[in-house]
Amino acid sequence: MADRDPAVEAAVRGEPALLGPEVRRSPERVAAPPHPGFHGFGASGRHGDRAPAAAMPATATAPGARPPAVSRTRGVRLxxxxxxRTLGTEHQGRRVHRGSLWRRAQDGRRPYVHQGTPFDAREE
Known part of the structure; x- marks a missing residue:
């Protein structure tokens, strides 16, 4: 059995937490996690740095919403x-392949690059 890697474990725990509705509705909580050099390409087609990532969730997630179902989760130190970090999500019938690169920051591991790509399960 391979040794446990704390860096991989931090990324594996961190990304699903960022997808939860409590975090996604709160610009303050979303703004804190990304690495200072963060850049992302969302499943919505939006792209940007830390500021747009923090601004988007406040309007995109309704109160009482359930977090996406997470599957095929993997992490590897490069x-x-x-x-x-790679994983799949499904939320309200929408499926997305997600990938991210996590880097060290002063207070722990943070997402540096993120991409979400919608897909049709029939084509997979």
Whole structure:
């Protein structure tokens, strides 16, 4: 059995937490997690840095909403610092492949790059 890697475990725990409705509705909570150099490409087609990522969720997630179902979760350390994180999500019938690169920040591992790509399960 392979040794446990705290960096990989932090990324594996961190990304599903960012998808939860409590975090996605709160610009303050969303603004805190990304790495200072964050850049993302969302499943919606939007792209941007830390500021647009923080502004979007306040209007995109309704109170009482359930978090997406997460599947096919993987993490691998690419070098001493970066961790590659992949997973699938399904929410209200919409399926998305998600990938991110997590890097060290002053207060722990944070997403540095994120991409979400919608897909049709019939084509997978």
């Amino acid at each position: 070098a001493p610092d970066p961790v590659r």
